[in-house]
Amino acid sequence: MMDRPLLISDLLAHAERFHGDTEIVSRSVEGPMHRYTYRDAARRARQLANALQALGVRGGDRVGTLAWNGYRHFEIYYAVSGSGAVCHTVNPRLFAEQIAWIVNHAEDKVLMFDLTFLPLVAQLADQLSSVERFVLLADHAHLPADSGIPDLQSYEDLVGSHSDVYHWPSFDENTASSLCYTSGTTGNPKGVLYSHRSTVLHAYGSSLPDSFDISARAVVMPVVPMFHANAWGLPYSCAMNGSKLVLPGPKLDGASLLQLIQEEGVTTTIGVPTVWMQLLQHCQREQLSLSPLQRVIAGGSAVPESMIEQLAEHGVEMRQLWGMTELSPCGTTGTPKLKHAGLALAEERLLLTKQGRPIYGVDIRIVDDAGLPLPHDGVSFGNLQVRGPWVLSQYFRRELDANHSADGWFHTGDVVTIDADGFMRITDRTKDVIKSGGEWISSIDLENILVGHPAVAEAAAIAVPHPKWDERPLMVVTLKPGAKASRDELLDFYQGKIAKWWTPDDVVFVDELPHTATGKLLKMKLREQFRDHRWPNK
Incomplete structure (x- = not known):
């Protein structure tokens, strides 16, 4: 068999060759809708890769982002990682002090940010000791006359001044590709460093029919932010499969999301339950339909049965996801098996409230407080541990620590039951029980x-x-x-x-x-x- 490395750049190259005319639609921060194709995105990503090289970004250097879900952020995902550098997505919802700490800990060399975050970056610029260049994700017309940010330049000026002739380098698939910090409730956030191999394998796994079911026939809207755990891998799995991609930008209210669902024909959308609660409330108030939406995938917290019922009334399937930043992030999805066909409605709803069964590539088990394995009988509850090729082995710039068992399993901090079919139900977080x-x-x-x-x-x-x-x-x-x-x-x-x-x-x-x-x-x-x-x- 041929031995070729699994590299992120190949995902976009594949999309350009075989799905080149498929659309990527974005609501821009500036206001207007932006439309182009995978072919256009690939061309601009190559231009950006040349631009990063001109800025002095080399293999392993970190490039930080503070940005919403949009086409420029999508290009950064591929240009940075594809050129051998590390794409570091920073969560702008954190406290300013945490953002400064994260950027400095990661030693970001370049920081790229949306217009929304211009005041934040201006406030922090003199504290970001490693950042050499600041890039505003906008055109020249939106550059402020006096931002207080040294040598600020526009993204469009940067990209437009470089050639689209660029040959993606080949290197070891275990090379670092992306970095995301957990937003822990205590202590400083911890960095999770993904590799090209783990990211591509995760895209394969999350694309499966019993997971996200990503295909060239799907229209996918990631509402989960691109600054949170790689938008659950969707920028990669959508390119891998040639799905139409709809990026909602900064407007995540129910009315704005419903507009995109209806106007762009969204079939699958992914995000946290609070988003779907707002969307359903908007539909209820205005007596509106969710058509043509077929599936909502929710994660981040447990989905109540009432939400599953409300979506079903709209003809929409709710599919639960469980994962963590440390799992790239997908671990389990709640898709019924063939044996569950014909279940009574109450039994079906009960099954759908579970967080699901493992995607191939993730193994799960429960242990007691002494670390001894417990049975998967749906009754015994214990501490959830996981392992797999896209599961963290150690935190960025930290030694192997107490988050792993002696035999290499990662402690998730969740208390769960697992039944004989592999369906997991989270009963609590260890610290919240x-x-x-x-x-x-x-x-x-x-x-x-x-x-x-x-x-x-x-x-x-x-x-x-x-x-x-x-x-x-x-x-x-x-x-x-x-x-x-x-x-x-x-x-x-x-x-x-x-x-x-x-x-x-x-x-x-x-x-x-x-x-x-x-x-x-x-x-x-x-x-x-x-x-x-x-x-x-x-």
Whole structure:
């Protein structure tokens, strides 16, 4: 057999040759819609590769981005990695101090950013000690007269001044390609360094019919940001398969997303559950249809059964994904098997609320606190561990640490059950589990039930100290606009759905719940806020 390296540049070269006229549609930060093809993207990526070379970027150098999902960001993905450098996507939703720390820790040589983030970069520029060149992702007309950023130049000037004749280099497929930092709730973020090999293998795995089902017949809209875990690999899997790509830019509200779905014929869209909650609420308010959408893939947090039901009413399949930045990020997807055909509706819904079974390339197991394997019987719950060719072996610029077991499995920090068919259900994060009277209560189950109440927009279950039971669950709730509900009404909503002793002891209402930069509930902040909560007398 021929021995050819698996390289990211080959994905775009393949798309140019065999899907060259397929569209990439973007909502630009400047406002207008932008349309071109894979052939155009490949040409401009080669121009950018020449430009990076002229800027002094060499193999292994990091090029940082602060950018939305758009065509320029897509070009950067390929030009940087394809030329042998490392594409470092930075999450602009982090605190400014964290962004500065990340850029300096990565030692980014060039920083490219959208107009949205011009004030942020101007604020941080003198703190970014490694950055030699700043590039605004816009044309010359949008360059500010005085930005305060040294030698700022426009992306279009940079790309337009270089030839599109460039031969992608060949090198070891284990060469670093991309870098993404986790947005941990404690301590400094940790960098996950992907390779060309891991990225291409991940694109194969995530494209499979039982995963994202990416094909040349699909119209795919990644709502998950390109600054978060490589947009779940979609810029690669879509190029690999020749899918039409729809990039929503900075406008992620329900109305804007629905407009793209309808006007561009989106068949598959991918993002976190809060996005789909907003989209469904918009459709409900305006009495609109989600057609022609066929599938929503959700990850980042558990999907409540009520959301699955609402999407089904629109004729849309909800498919859950579980993954982590450390897994590139895809690990499992919740696609039923042939044996599940004909399930009663209630059983089917229960199956779809699970986070799914492993994609080939990812192996999973559960262990107890002593590290001993537990059975996959759907009842035993334990600490989830994973391994595979696109799973992190160590964090960037850190030695192998306590995140791995002695036999090489990665500790995810999730507490789960796994059934005999491989379907996993996350019951909690290790740090979020509620331990009451020596028994565990799943905060995720409590949250998913309560968001099924028609008045509840979002709910968080947290452990709060209790004088008798060590900890008891407290529900922190936001209501939908104009909706009303009482504490007792929400507590009564649990009747018959869970064990009686799981029922939370109290409910508090807030205007807004805190989230991490990637949209997950920031329970650490809630636990701090309500640590002195006074329980009602019973």
